[in-house]
Amino acid sequence: MDRERYPSLFRILPWALTLIILAVDAAVMVAHGIPGELPVGQVVLFVAAFIVAQNLLIQQDVRGLRIAFNLADVPLILALFYLDPFWILVVRAVSAVAFYAGRYLRSDVGLLKPLFNIGMSLFGAATAAAFVQYFQIGAAADPRTWLVLVGAIVSAGFTTTILISMLLFLINSWSSVVKAWSSFAMTLAGPIMASCVGLIFLVLLEAAPWAWVLIVFMLLTIVALARSYMKLRGQRHVLNELNNFTHLVAGSVRSNRLIDATLGRLREILSAESATVWVPADGRNPEIRLTSSVDDVGLTDLDPVPEALQREAIDANRPILVTPKHGSQEHRDILAGAGLRNVLLVPLRSGDEVYGCLSVADRIGGEMSHFDTADLQLLETVAAHVSIAVDNSRLIDQLRYDAYHDPLTGLPSRRRSLEALQEALSITVPGEVVAVLMFDVDSLHEINDALGHEAGDTALREFARRLQEHAPAASFIGRIDSDEFILQTRLASTEAAIETARRLREGIQGPFEVGGVSVSLSAAVGVVTHPDFAADADELLKRVDGATRQAKDAPDGVQLYHAGLESESLRRIGLAADLRRALDKGRLEVHFQPKVRLDRSLENGGAVMGAEALVRWSHPTYGTVAPEEFIPIAASTGQLGQLTDTVLDQALRRSAEWAGEDGPLPMSVNLSPRTLADAEFPGRVAALLERHGVPPERLTFEITEDDVVSGEPRLTPALDRLHEMGVRLSVDDFGAGYSSLAYLRRLPVQEIKIDLRFVQGMATDDDDKAIVEAVLGLARHFAIDVVAEGIESHQTVEQLRELHCEAGQGYYFSRPLPPDRFAAWLDGQGWTRGQARLRVV
Incomplete structure (x- = not known):
């Protein structure tokens, strides 16, 4: 019968069963009838014995079940021997009502269970009495009497278990019935033991009536010993369970x-x-x-x-x-x-x-x-x-x-990204391509060098946030290297992938503030699609990496992979190895371009103010390699420090070699923020100045305006040390940056070089001319020297003279020349510093 279908019926059935049991108990008592004589003393004694015995509870946990039995079977053995069946039922009824009524009053257990337990106790006693009546008993010392009485106790336990099973089925389920019979089987020894104790007491009472004193003492002792044993066994069981539990955990x-x-x-x-x-x-x-x-x-x-x-x-x-x-x-x-x-x-x-x-x-x-x-x-x-x-x-x-996962950004790591890519490639969807975009964060090394790695970490977290914010839905984003992120998504075509890359790059771009300094975020983006250009995840990642490197030189910063990029990647790898060999063997050349005074003509002499040292590399296979190509390679492969030291060494050697009467020729050398972030660099500069005998004030380090601004806090200690030595600082490409000019007050700047775009545009663009004029006015205010770079025409020279610009540099005067040609150029022009003629060796 479905319990959930008939809930009201199953609420009524337990009560019906309880009332039926009570009715049967009452019928049995009526059937027995009241005997003529009332054994008041025995009835009172047995009622008290039953109440005491029911409270002497012995409990034990067996196989996850708490088994409990009392010693009520001890007085029941005696009652079956001494009392008429009617008085057995009366005694059992009175003691059960007293015991379960007390329980009912002490706790809110409801009325059903006390009534059921009372009825069950009477039914068990009636069963035991019927068993004894049927099989008859003899003398207390007769073994047959013992067997009949023990059998009566067991039959009573059997019938009460049947009643319990019926109630449990009505209240719970068949699983509860199974547990009830398991409990009966496991605790059968308890009633049998109680029966044996009762028989011993019976034999003693028959032998000597005052033996009840010993019986009570023995009974209490047995209960105490049993409880102690159960407690000890329980503790041992708990220790064993804890040990098993530890292994299980x-x-x-x-x-x-x-x-x-x-x-x-x-x-x-x-x-x-x-x-x-x-x-x-x-x-x-x-x-x-x-x-x-x-x-x-x-x-x-x-x-x-x-x-x-x-x-x-x-x-x-x-x-x-x-x-x-x-x-x-x-x-x-x-x-x-x-x-x-x-x-x-x-x-x-x-x-x-x-x-x-x-x-x-x-x-x-x-x-x-x-x-x-x-x-x-x-x-x-x-x-x-x-x-x-x-x-x-x-x-x-x-x-x-x-x-x-990447601990900094929380994005999937390279390993997880490769797995995700392979999973994506294994699923083919008609009309879609798997697009993979790699983002190489611009200027991260410079931010680390200039502002510290904490600022670089902040930039990476901000980049990851912006990328996640603008990424298409259902995109996979991971960080696969220190400054490289990957985005994988499904799009309709390769053209859609390129447009997505451009949109994402535009959304990511823009400044944010780190430690009071405005830092610009941007990235080069490489694009590759499957199945057009790659068959597996490793190949796809390799090709998108090559596209990303080329994207740094692309006008819009986005590059789609194509077969021609393979040769360019091989060229870059080869150049990195060749550059190391060229540095080790001294095969790089340093060319020199003069700086001249604009208030004097070349024909009149005395116009040379110094020179800028510019590195050049003639590759045996590729010919002349532009600095814009090999200097980033040097920076990314850890060779920039050696490259800077090489250029500086040659520049100072030539400065001393081309000295005039007033000292070595002033020399300018370009620096990167990474070099200035090297704590040992000022010491190496001092050593080279001493080796070549060049006064520090004859050396100028040029650093671009963007690098000065973005790296100011990080670079200030090195710049201050160089300034204390007497080395000059020049800000290159001045006016091209997006920065505040407050650094001109904070940093030891002695010279600024106006960006060539403004200088070359003066002749045709009034705005450029106005910018140049403003820079000159600013420099005069701060007492800073000015050099106009990129001069290529006489008209530009005249305009600069009108604006009272003191110095210039550009192809109009001379291209960068190798040392021998630059020395000949100086000698041919007859230039001297002040009134002294230059020595040319």
């Missing part, structure tokens, strides 16, 4: 089944109807709320324990025990509202942090079976094991997460 961590294994076993150890773990949501970790209960297979998210109690255990960081005898009235009210009798709660700790709660509810064994302080201590011990295991499990999860 360790194995569950390895098999990833920690929670399911833990809760199920914990419920069995504590003989509880349910065990629950609750871990509130924390950061990226979602909420965990799982329960193992007697009636459910596996785990559910139905938590019977009130969250208020769980929250209190976590917030107060202390265990909570709530039973009719323990806990506050408020706790008991909360528990009653949830329909629970008793509960244990302990916090789960990770070091000093409390991250969750472990709870068990309602001890199996009925309304009078409750948890105690020993159970709470056991649960605390279990919770400690669980906490360690959860910590280990969290550590393993964290390690797994870290293995596949």
